Structures are given as C-alpha cells and as structure tokens.
Amino acid sequence: MENAKTNYSRRSFLKSSALVGGGLMISFSSLAKLGLDDKVSGVDLPDQWYELTGYIKITPDNLIKILNPNPEFGQNVMTSLPMIVAEELEADWKNVVVEMGPHDNVKFGPQFTGGSNSVRMYWKLLREAGSAARHMLLEAAAQTWSVPVEELTTKAGMIYHEKSGKSGTYGSFASKASTIPIPKGPKLKDVKDFKVVRSSQKNVEGLKIVSGQPLFGLDYKHEGMLIAMIHHPPAFGMKLKSFDAAQTLKMPGIIDVFSQKLYEEGFELGGFDTRTFNDLLVVVGKTTWEVINARKKLVVEWEPAGDIKETVAGRDGKREVVVPGELENTSTQLAKMKEHANKPAQQLRKDGDPETAFKNAAQIIERTYTAPFLAHNCMEPMNFFAHVTDEKALLVGPLQAPGWTKPTLSKLLKLPADKIEIQMTRMGGGFGLRAYGHYLSEAALISKKIKAPVKLVYTREDDMTYGIYRPMYTATYRAALDANKNLIAFHVKGGGIPEHPIHANRFPAGAVDNYLAEGWQIPSNITIGAFRAPRSNFNAAAEQSFLDEIAEAMGKDPIDFRLELLKRAKENPVGENNDYNADRYAGVLKLVKEKSGWNKPENKKYSRGVASYFCHNSYAAHVVDMIKRDGQPYVERVFSAIDCGIVVNPDAATNMVEGAVVDGIGNALYGGLTHKDGAAVQNNFNRYRMIRFHEAPKKIDVHFVQNDLDPTGLGEPPFPPVFGAVANALYKNTGERFYEQPYNLQLNKTSRA
Amino acid sequence: MITLNINKKNYNVDVDPETPLLWVLRDVINLVGTKYGCGVAQCGACVVHLNGEAVRSCVTKVSRAVGQKVVTIEGLSEKNDHPLQKAWIELDVPQCGYCQSGQIMSAAALLRENKNPTEKDIDAAMAGNICRCGTYLRIRKAIQLAAEMQRKGIKIP
Amino acid sequence: MQHHSKFGKPSSLPVKTIAVLSVFLSVIILMSFTFKNGSKISNTKLEMMNKDSVESVKAFMDVYRVLMSPRCVNCHPAGDVPLQGDDSHLHLMAPQRGKDGKGINVMKCSNCHQPTNVAGLNMPPGDPNWHLPPANMKMVFEGRTPNQLARQLVNPKTNGNKTLQKLIEHADDGLVKAGWNPGEGRTVPPLSHEEFKKAWITWIRTGAYAPRP
Incomplete structure (x- = not known):
C-alpha cells in the first residue's frame, strides 16, 4: 500500500497544467454528462486524493479519479478502460474523473496500444482493481460502523448498512480504506449485473477535443x-x-x-x-x-x-540482417515479386496431398493479387x-x-x-x-x-x-475443383517486400482436405512495420476475393459457401492449430446475412459484396452495397457484424467499426505509396489520396454478436474484410474482378478505355 | 510588430509577415487548437475563420490577417456551447480527435451560409477536411443536428 | 494543309471547311466590332494581319498545347470540379465551381488559393483572382479537340463574351499568367508566356482559323 496522500495535490496539478499551455490535464466525464454549458476551466480540483490500488484515487468529497493505463490513439481506451474499473468499483460514473496514468509497467501493466489488445489485456486486471478497491472501502466502513462486512452493500459510490440504516459515501471512507491491504483475487461481478460496462458512455475528452484544448504531442509546450x-x-x-x-x-x-x-x-x-x-x-x-x-x-x-x-534483437531472437542498398522503383519491385512467385518458397503448412489433388482436378482456378506499400x-x-x-x-x-x-x-x-x-x-x-x-x-x-x-x-x-510502411504484398491462390465442383484442394503462396503476408493456420485452413500454404520474401531498404491489422489487411482482400470466385465457379451463394466450409471445419476439422473458432466465424456471417437482408429482392438494386475475416481474436463480416453514382462505383451502404465478446462501450465501439469501414474503403480504393529511384512518389495529401466525405458511405449499420465472452480486440478486426467486400462488390458493379490494389487504378483504366 | 485580432482579443507579435498564420497561432500566441496536418491546404485541420471565411491557416500569410478578424476553435463560442460543439459531444463524434477542430470550423462556416444543409451539401462543403479515423458519417449527422438546434433558436455567436 | 494533319487523323472533310469557317469568323468579327460600345476599330489594338489559314492554324496548335497543359486545363474542366496536379486528376477535395466560378461556402477557391500564397513544395498556388469559369459560361477546355476549342474561343457566346480584342488582352490576364508561376513541384506550360502570347495573337490576327475537325 502506498502512502495515503498522493503527490497529485492541487498545486502540482496546476503546475503541470500550466506547462501544456493552460489547459487541464485531466478529463471530466461529468462535464459531458451534466450539461454542455459547463466550462472546461471551471472545475476546481480537490487537494486530497487517497489512493486505492494504483488505478483509483478518491477524495473525501467522493470525487473518484481513475487512471487510464494505456495510450489513447482514438480507440477510446481513455473512456472504456476506466469504465471497467468503475463497474467493479460500483462508482457513480458521473462523479468519475479520468486521468492519463504515468508510464510505470510495474504498477500499470503492459501499457501498450496495439494488436487490438487494450481492453482484452486489461479486462481482468482492471476488474480486479475496481473490485479490490470496493472491498477495501467496505472493510473500512465495516470497521468504522463495527458491523460485519457481509451486511454491507454498495451502489453508485455509496455504502449502505440496511439493518442500521447507516450510509456513507466512498469518499468518507477513502482515508481509512487506503490503509487496508489490497485483497488478492477479489470476487468479480456477474456480467448480468453490469451497469457501466455495456452502456454507452461519452468520450471523457470530448469537450476538450471540440474546444481545441491542448491534448496532443504537438500541442505540448x-x-x-x-x-x-x-x-x-x-x-x-x-x-x-x-x-x-x-x-x-x-x-x-x-x-x-x-x-x-x-x-x-x-x-x-x-x-x-x-x-x-x-x-x-x-x-x-x-x-x-x-x-x-x-x-x-x-x-x-x-x-x-x-x-x-x-543486428536486430526482436521477438524472434537476435539476428544479423543485411539491408540492400538498391534505389528501388515500383515497376522493378513488381517485376521482382512476379519472378519470386515462381521460385520455390518456404512451406508454412500442408494438409493431405495437395499436389495429387491439383493433378486430378477437373478445374483449377488460379488468381494473383497484389497490394502496394501503405503510409x-x-x-x-x-x-x-x-x-x-x-x-x-x-x-x-x-x-x-x-x-x-x-x-x-x-x-x-x-x-x-x-x-x-x-x-x-x-x-x-x-x-x-x-x-x-x-x-x-x-x-x-x-x-x-x-x-x-x-x-x-x-x-x-x-x-x-520516411515512414514505417505496410509492406508490399502479393499472393497467388489456387483452388482445385473435382468434376462435381467440390473444392478438393486449396493452395496459397504469398510473398512480399520485405515480408510475406501469410497466416497459414487461418481459414480456410481446416476446412479443405488438401491444403498448402507457402511464403517467400524479398529484402528491401524500405522500412516496414505494423499497419492496422498487419498482413490480415492484405489477406482479407486477396483470400476473400478468391473465395468469391470459387463460390461463383461452384455455382454457390458466397455466404452459403463460406458457411459450408466453416461447418466442415467445425465438425471434421482438417489438420491442427486452426486458429479460429468456426462457430463464432459462422456467427458473424449469419448475422450480417440476416441484418443486410442478403437475399431480399429490395436489395437487388445494389451490387453487393460480402467478406469476413478473423484476426486479433475477433470476428468481422461486412456486406458492402455499391451503386453507380455519376458513372462511378460508390459504396452507399455497409452492413457489419462483429463478434468481439462483451462490448464495453457500445456507441464508441460502433464508432470504431464505422471508422474501420471508411478506412478500409479508402485504402482499398485509393491507398498506395510508390517509389521512383528510391524516393516515395507520394509526399503529401495532394498526391496520396485519402478517402473524403463525398466518398464515405451514407450508412454503416453495425451489429455486435451478443454473448458474455470476455472482450477481445476491435481496433483492427473490422478493417481487413472491408477490402474483400469492396472487391466483390466492384465485380458485381463493373463485371470485372479486381486483383490489384488500389482498385481505383483499374477503375481509372476502365473509364479511360 | 504585427497586431492581430484573434477571438476578439488583440495580440502584438514579432514575426516575419510571411509566416503562415497557423504557426503564429500555435508557436507564438499559444492557441494550439488549430492543428498542423499537411501544411499545404489539403487536409483542413488548420481551418480558422478570417472575417468569417473558412481559410486554411497553413497557407495564409500572417500579414493577410492584419486588421482582420480571426476566429479559432478556442473562440468559436464563449462557453464551448456552439451548436456544433454540442452536437459533436452528443453524437460522440471524435476518435483520435486531431482533425475535429478543423472539421468544426469548416462546419461552422457552412452553417452560417446554409441553415439547413442536406447530406449532399455537407459532403460538398466538407470534402476539404480529412478524417483519418473515418468519422465522416458522424460528422454529417452532427452538422445536421447542430443545424436543427440552430433552427430551433439556439443562438450562434 | 499538310502540316496540320499531324495533329489528327486526315480529315475527310473538304478543304472548304476552312473557307466556310473563315466566313463565319468574319461575321463574328464584324458583329463583335459592331456591338462594341461605340468604340471604333481604329481605337483598338486589334490590327488584323493578312488572313492566312495555314499560319493561323499553325499558331493555334501552339496555343492548343498550352491550353491543354495542366496549368490551363485544370481550371477549365468538363465537369464542375476542377482538376489538380500534373496528371490532371479530379481535384481531390472536390471543390465545386459554384455560380460565379469561385467555389461555394466552405470551399471557396480563395480559402486555399489566396492572393499570395506561402511558398514551398506542394503548396497551392496563389492569385488574387483565382476562379473557374462561371456556371453560365463554363469555357470547358478538357476533352476539346483543336477544332472545338478554336471555335469555342472565338465565339463570344462560349468565350466569356469576349471580342477578339478582349481575347488578345486576355493573354495578359493575371490568372492566365499565374499558369507560368505554378509553385514548387508543378510543370509550367510547354511554351513560355511570351511564346504563348505571340502564338495567341498570331492565331487571332491571321484570321483565328480553326484546325480541321
């Protein structure tokens, strides 16, 4: 237990706030809730904070401060993580103040934003922190009132003893509670009793954002x-x-x-x-x-x-890397990828006997997909x-x-x-x-x-x-059909500069008897790194377009075809380490089928494309509805179905899915960074095309699968399948398949021809 | 010395008259709500009002602002209660939030000229503002909500 | 006639097209001068040279190369959205022409293209009078053949109500000249402004002939 009175006195607070140009460093969720007329600067901060676990501080006046451990980049953790604490603490959300926590991996855990992990990795930690603090407050009240702790109840920042009619605020017990040892493994709430979590709460920094207060790194003084x-x-x-x-x-x-x-x-x-x-x-x-x-x-x-x-000492251990000195051009990059695609590659997974199956196939479908570097x-x-x-x-x-x-x-x-x-x-x-x-x-x-x-x-x-770009990727997919148009073998061989995109154990691995996944890569001096759903953001474009073509060749509905494969993967899975849950995967497809009115005649006017994907522990499926507007394909409407377990902050989660859909449409159609003699050709937004207002859909209809599973990622999973759904809708809209990203290149070619 | 009128307040600044207004606001006057996004008038994060026009401060020489009225996001309303600010919070528009002050300043100029914009009007007016997080749909709704508030008599300063 | 066939497919139209057109043009010239607010021909600087369809068309093809360069065509688009960049793509933020050609509310041209702009790579060029042709007289260059553009340019109903004299003066218009001062990272038109002006005036003074369609 740390000392009761923390360093966060009013004086030190004001000092630090002055540094950022007079703005407040903390966020008052209450402002957004109590009414919009409150002034940002009109809040007085109390002097005394009593610390209960690293995450929670309470004043005698019953103001509760929750420290957000994880960096906020728009995924809403500044709001959604403290909500988890407030839930178990039984705090009154409108009296909760949120502050960004300091960097301290011992006290605050991993403190890492990425891999759609924030809510997932803090779910248990923060619930336990909230629950532990609540138990400390209860213990303090029991000691003060000399009553058994079991007879006490809490509600919205208050403690009640029904028998004696006594009640008190958390704040009134905060001083005493801060001296009580933190209980280990405190009892957590039944999810059915959630009040804060699963109810939409507004962004605790909303008012500061819309009033231009200093918040960002560039604003720091x-x-x-x-x-x-x-x-x-x-x-x-x-x-x-x-x-x-x-x-x-x-x-x-x-x-x-x-x-x-x-x-x-x-x-x-x-x-x-x-x-x-x-x-x-x-x-x-x-x-x-x-x-x-x-x-x-x-x-x-x-x-x-x-x-x-x-010398790189990364996750795969220490290794020597030679970065080639060539001044690269996009045309030569593409040519090299084409050449490499025909060379032997590293085998990543093999089930059954794909070679024989392809040899015996009545029909082989082979398609190659490419995608550029993305900034x-x-x-x-x-x-x-x-x-x-x-x-x-x-x-x-x-x-x-x-x-x-x-x-x-x-x-x-x-x-x-x-x-x-x-x-x-x-x-x-x-x-x-x-x-x-x-x-x-x-x-x-x-x-x-x-x-x-x-x-x-x-x-x-x-x-x-000089970015750390999404790599340049390619993949050749092959499917073997027998005389009865059954899918008997599936082969993916993917490569890239400077890494390949293949997730060998992902769907449709496990659903096809004969399966082969291979990968290869070409070294490059162009720096690459994680970009919203790394590798998946390419795979879901290529693989989901390819599945669409297979379904068409088999004469099947694209959703039914995927569901059949998933049924197979569930009932009689092929191979091991299939890293998806076939039921949950099928769940989002069924949900999006229902919500989009997939086969309803009134939707025939749309060119509809569907795609689904699993990555970062969550499942997503989209139906993209395209029309022709001024002679050009335009995504007017999108239906999304997501399974990420419990949704902590539903409206914010919906916002995130909407954003991922818009981002996906934009990158699929326009995104791309090319090189000439080693230099990036696109160097500002007049050359790097970003999706804008008039290109965004009119409507995005987001649905979450309702279950009580522990929450998983949401920042990345909805993004990758947008690419595939857009490609499949483009096919319906234009009659052409799209293999090269950004798809706009092919659209321009077509419209000029 | 240059005198600027920003958010109804006069500031004397000692800068090269060629300096973009954006950097005078951010680095000299310390009003950092106006954002730097691209520096070349492509993204709209730096939109301020110059005599009511939604200019891009990154390409506006500070000399042009002399003797004119400049309004930034910090001065859009006295109590952060412009219908757009209210609507933005009501619909929980922002994700990362970086582009939003520029979005709001553009939207404010739109609402002044068009009290009841359709979705098409909004798209046409706002296409100069990029949101990398993709909050366009919420912004559209928030502008229409603000327009409704405005029509129902909530005064816009 | 040989020398202008290189600009297009050999025409199946008889040579008299030119003759017919030149008659048509002289009518226009006549009309323009007649209706010119009482000013006399002798007061204008429009000194016609000997009509010479060959010389005129040759000069126009130089003019055409300039007018179809990104610096000119980008603000004379076929649609209501200007073009942008050396590849003349649709201006990414889709600004609208508006009634007066100066954009609409939030998206006025002058919000970015200011009287004088900050210098630098990718900076939008500035001019005190940045605009597109107005909605009621769009003066489209994009997609126009030499024949179409020449006809359009001399017809006051499609050229912004300009007499030939006004057309000549237009070569020195501030916004026209801004095409040769496009800011860092943009190509200038294929001829210098001086060469362009010379070709422009020659074209008009030798009869403002249009190349064969």
Whole structure:
C-alpha cells in the first residue's frame, strides 16, 4: 500500500497544467454528462486524493479519479478502460474523473496500444482493481460502523448498512480504506449485473477535443523548448555525404545545425527500433516555421548507402540482417515479386496431398493479387518532446508502447531506466506507426546534444516519405475443383517486400482436405512495420476475393459457401492449430446475412459484396452495397457484424467499426505509396489520396454478436474484410474482378478505355 | 510588430509577415487548437475563420490577417456551447480527435451560409477536411443536428 | 494543309471547311466590332494581319498545347470540379465551381488559393483572382479537340463574351499568367508566356482559323 496522500495535490496539478499551455490535464466525464454549458476551466480540483490500488484515487468529497493505463490513439481506451474499473468499483460514473496514468509497467501493466489488445489485456486486471478497491472501502466502513462486512452493500459510490440504516459515501471512507491491504483475487461481478460496462458512455475528452484544448504531442509546450527537424536523404538507399549549413545558420531563429548518428555501429536494435535513416542531419531553432524555412537552405551532398548490416534483437531472437542498398522503383519491385512467385518458397503448412489433388482436378482456378506499400498518414505527424540532462530524461508525446522504447533510450542515453520518464499524450492517430520508437530516440539524442528541451517535429512530407510502411504484398491462390465442383484442394503462396503476408493456420485452413500454404520474401531498404491489422489487411482482400470466385465457379451463394466450409471445419476439422473458432466465424456471417437482408429482392438494386475475416481474436463480416453514382462505383451502404465478446462501450465501439469501414474503403480504393529511384512518389495529401466525405458511405449499420465472452480486440478486426467486400462488390458493379490494389487504378483504366 | 485580432482579443507579435498564420497561432500566441496536418491546404485541420471565411491557416500569410478578424476553435463560442460543439459531444463524434477542430470550423462556416444543409451539401462543403479515423458519417449527422438546434433558436455567436 | 494533319487523323472533310469557317469568323468579327460600345476599330489594338489559314492554324496548335497543359486545363474542366496536379486528376477535395466560378461556402477557391500564397513544395498556388469559369459560361477546355476549342474561343457566346480584342488582352490576364508561376513541384506550360502570347495573337490576327475537325 502506498502512502495515503498522493503527490497529485492541487498545486502540482496546476503546475503541470500550466506547462501544456493552460489547459487541464485531466478529463471530466461529468462535464459531458451534466450539461454542455459547463466550462472546461471551471472545475476546481480537490487537494486530497487517497489512493486505492494504483488505478483509483478518491477524495473525501467522493470525487473518484481513475487512471487510464494505456495510450489513447482514438480507440477510446481513455473512456472504456476506466469504465471497467468503475463497474467493479460500483462508482457513480458521473462523479468519475479520468486521468492519463504515468508510464510505470510495474504498477500499470503492459501499457501498450496495439494488436487490438487494450481492453482484452486489461479486462481482468482492471476488474480486479475496481473490485479490490470496493472491498477495501467496505472493510473500512465495516470497521468504522463495527458491523460485519457481509451486511454491507454498495451502489453508485455509496455504502449502505440496511439493518442500521447507516450510509456513507466512498469518499468518507477513502482515508481509512487506503490503509487496508489490497485483497488478492477479489470476487468479480456477474456480467448480468453490469451497469457501466455495456452502456454507452461519452468520450471523457470530448469537450476538450471540440474546444481545441491542448491534448496532443504537438500541442505540448515546455519552458525554453526549441524545435528540431531532421533533414533526411531524398531516397531509400541514400545517406549523408557532406553538408554546408552556412546559409541555414544565417536564417532567423536558428540555433544549431549538426549531424549525428542515431545508433552507433553494432548497436543492437530492439524489434521496435526500426528507423529509416541512421544519419540525422538536424536543424534546431526557436519556432516551427523558422526551422522549416531554414532547413530548405541546407546544401547537402548525398551518396548511395550501399548494403548495410544490422543486428536486430526482436521477438524472434537476435539476428544479423543485411539491408540492400538498391534505389528501388515500383515497376522493378513488381517485376521482382512476379519472378519470386515462381521460385520455390518456404512451406508454412500442408494438409493431405495437395499436389495429387491439383493433378486430378477437373478445374483449377488460379488468381494473383497484389497490394502496394501503405503510409499510415496519422493526422498528427510524428513528433516527440525530449529534455535530456546528465542525470535524467523527460520525454513527452504520442506513442503506442513506451515500455518497448525505454530500454533503447536507456542504452542510447546511458541513463538507468528509472531516470527516464515517458509521458504519454493523446495521439492524433497511430495505426501501428507509433509503436516504433525511433523518433523518441532521435528527440532524446538531439536534446542531449544541444543540452536543451526540444521537440522533434516531422513535417507531413517527412512523415510520409520516411515512414514505417505496410509492406508490399502479393499472393497467388489456387483452388482445385473435382468434376462435381467440390473444392478438393486449396493452395496459397504469398510473398512480399520485405515480408510475406501469410497466416497459414487461418481459414480456410481446416476446412479443405488438401491444403498448402507457402511464403517467400524479398529484402528491401524500405522500412516496414505494423499497419492496422498487419498482413490480415492484405489477406482479407486477396483470400476473400478468391473465395468469391470459387463460390461463383461452384455455382454457390458466397455466404452459403463460406458457411459450408466453416461447418466442415467445425465438425471434421482438417489438420491442427486452426486458429479460429468456426462457430463464432459462422456467427458473424449469419448475422450480417440476416441484418443486410442478403437475399431480399429490395436489395437487388445494389451490387453487393460480402467478406469476413478473423484476426486479433475477433470476428468481422461486412456486406458492402455499391451503386453507380455519376458513372462511378460508390459504396452507399455497409452492413457489419462483429463478434468481439462483451462490448464495453457500445456507441464508441460502433464508432470504431464505422471508422474501420471508411478506412478500409479508402485504402482499398485509393491507398498506395510508390517509389521512383528510391524516393516515395507520394509526399503529401495532394498526391496520396485519402478517402473524403463525398466518398464515405451514407450508412454503416453495425451489429455486435451478443454473448458474455470476455472482450477481445476491435481496433483492427473490422478493417481487413472491408477490402474483400469492396472487391466483390466492384465485380458485381463493373463485371470485372479486381486483383490489384488500389482498385481505383483499374477503375481509372476502365473509364479511360 | 504585427497586431492581430484573434477571438476578439488583440495580440502584438514579432514575426516575419510571411509566416503562415497557423504557426503564429500555435508557436507564438499559444492557441494550439488549430492543428498542423499537411501544411499545404489539403487536409483542413488548420481551418480558422478570417472575417468569417473558412481559410486554411497553413497557407495564409500572417500579414493577410492584419486588421482582420480571426476566429479559432478556442473562440468559436464563449462557453464551448456552439451548436456544433454540442452536437459533436452528443453524437460522440471524435476518435483520435486531431482533425475535429478543423472539421468544426469548416462546419461552422457552412452553417452560417446554409441553415439547413442536406447530406449532399455537407459532403460538398466538407470534402476539404480529412478524417483519418473515418468519422465522416458522424460528422454529417452532427452538422445536421447542430443545424436543427440552430433552427430551433439556439443562438450562434 | 499538310502540316496540320499531324495533329489528327486526315480529315475527310473538304478543304472548304476552312473557307466556310473563315466566313463565319468574319461575321463574328464584324458583329463583335459592331456591338462594341461605340468604340471604333481604329481605337483598338486589334490590327488584323493578312488572313492566312495555314499560319493561323499553325499558331493555334501552339496555343492548343498550352491550353491543354495542366496549368490551363485544370481550371477549365468538363465537369464542375476542377482538376489538380500534373496528371490532371479530379481535384481531390472536390471543390465545386459554384455560380460565379469561385467555389461555394466552405470551399471557396480563395480559402486555399489566396492572393499570395506561402511558398514551398506542394503548396497551392496563389492569385488574387483565382476562379473557374462561371456556371453560365463554363469555357470547358478538357476533352476539346483543336477544332472545338478554336471555335469555342472565338465565339463570344462560349468565350466569356469576349471580342477578339478582349481575347488578345486576355493573354495578359493575371490568372492566365499565374499558369507560368505554378509553385514548387508543378510543370509550367510547354511554351513560355511570351511564346504563348505571340502564338495567341498570331492565331487571332491571321484570321483565328480553326484546325480541321
């Protein structure tokens, strides 16, 4: 048990809030609920907080503060995670204040946003925290009133003793409760008794967002803070040769220009230390615009970087990697993939005897799919604040996984981990990109070098042209049908630059007697990483389009065909390690079939495409309804069915699915990053097409499978099958199959022809 | 020294007159609600009102704002009670939230000229604002809800 | 006639098309001058040279190359949304022409294309008078053949009510000239403004002939 009175006094609070430009650092859910006329700045914070478990603080006035452990990038954890605590605590949600917790993996667990894991990995932890605190309060009340604890009940932040008619607020027992040991394995509520969880609660930071309060990393201010930008090589495969900063240094507001290695030679990279360029040519100045302008005045010579050896100690252990020096072009990338696709590949899974089955097939369907690199394009460009001294380091900004970057910072700065403080701001998007901590390392080294607090800012062009992209993928699918049009064999061989996309144990593995999955990859200097449902976001496009073609060849309804395969996978599964639950998978298909009125005549006017997928522990299916608008295909309506177990915050979850659908349509139709002589061709939103208002559907009808299973991921699962459903709807709409992403390329070809 | 009138308040700033208004707001005056998204007028995160027009502050030279009335998200309403702000909260529009101040400023300019916008009107007016999280459907609804509030007599400042 | 066949398929139309057109044009010229608010021909700078269909068409083909370049065609689209970029794709944020060609409410051209814009890569070019042709006179360039465009340009009913004199003056219009100052990362038209102006004036002064359809 920690000491009763925490450091979060009013005074220290005001100090920290002043640092971010006068805005409040905490969120008042009550404001949104009590009425919209409340002023953000009109709330007085009490002086005394009593801590009950790491997550909960209560004042004598019965204001309850819940610390959110996980970084918020739009997935709503700032609201939904505290709701889980409040549920078990039996707190009155409208008296709950939410604050972003500090980074402390001991006290707050994994603190990692990614893999659709936030709610899943904190579900039990936070329920236990809430329940433990409630039991501590009950114990305190029992001792104060000298009554058996079993006779006490709680409701909405109050404790009642029915026999004596006594009642008291949580706040009145908070001081005493904070001295009671935290019970181990406290009893949790029956899900049927949930009051806060499963009821829609509004975003606790909503009011601050709509009133422009400082929330994001780019909004963070610190006394004496300078601005730094990195001038990076014009292309992948290039490096710094020499530079002349004379003109830059003459520009107003410029403090320093220098070059610096990010990681010294032989530095062991963590799995999330991925970075594009190792030579940092840094311009430091007083304001953003001054640095942007002065950076243009640099006279720089670049040279080919050649092959580079790296030591990576990632999840798969330590390995030496050679990064090739070639200046890549999209056309040669495609040609190389085509060539590699015909070479032998690594076998990832094999069931039955696929070779013989294909030999004996009456009909073989073979299709090849490709997809380009994708840039994350978070609306808030990459940035981070660092203040590094000889004794300690403070880093503040938007990131998904502070715990993965701290060990690297410790090695780089030669400071013990406990002297490095990382504060997590709200993120203007992440989508996987902000799991990679190189920009913290960059900011920290810059601050150390100039001995000043500094914020590293990437311009949009920086952000887009030296990203950690979704890889370039391809896959060839083959299906063997016998004379009776039964599916007797299935073969997928996938590859990519620089990794392959294949999940060998996913559907339809387990549903086909003869099955083969293979993978291959081509090394590249183009940096890649997680992008909203890595690999799945390609597989669900390719595989789900392919299943649509098989169903058509078999003369079957595409939903019925999938359901038949899933029935087989459930009743008589082929092979082992099938990593999906056939019932739940079928469940979302049945739900979307029902809700979309799949075979209803009134929907015949739509070109309908269906797709489903399982990833990140959850199941999703969509029906996309396309029409022709001004002669062009347009997704007017989408029906979505999701199974992610218990839905903590239904309206926010619905918002997330709507967003994933829009994001999926946008990336399927328009997304893509190409290269010319190593340089990214798309360097801002006038060249990188993003989905906009008029391209978004009129309606997205989201349905969740109702069950009492522990919650699983939601940020990623709804995203991948959108691609497949769009491709299948395009086929109905145009009569053509779509094999290459972004699909808009083919649409343009068609409309020009 | 340049004098700017922002949210009905005068500020004296010592900046190069060529500096985009966006960076004067964010770095000098410390009004960070106006966001930097692309810097080239493509995403709409930086929309402010210049004499009521929804200009993109990232391409607006600060010299152009001299003697004009600038309104940013922080000054859209006195009590954060503009119908759009209310509607945004009511429909829980934001996901990451980064683009939303620009969305609201664009929507406010729309509602001033079109009291009852159809979905088509909204799409046409708002297509300059990107939301990477894909909250477009909720924004459409929120604009229509705000329009309804406005018609029912909730005053817009 | 040989030299302009390279711009299109050899025409099956008889040579007299040109002759017919030139008669038609002289009527237009006459009309324009007649109705020009009392101004006399001698007061204008429109000094016609000897009519020369070959010279005129040759000059027009240079004009055409410029007018069909992204810097010109992008704001003379076939639809009501301007084009964008060197590949002339539909302007991504789909701004609408509006009645006066200046956009609609939130999406006015001048919200981004300001009187003078900040310099830099990908920055939208600025001009005090940025606009498309108005809704009642769209002056479409996109998709027009040389013949169609030439006819459209000399006809006051389709050229913005411009007399030939006004047309000549239009070569020095601020927004026209802005095409040669497009900002970082954009190509300029295939001829310099001076060369364009020369071709433009030559085309008009030698009779404003249209190439064969």
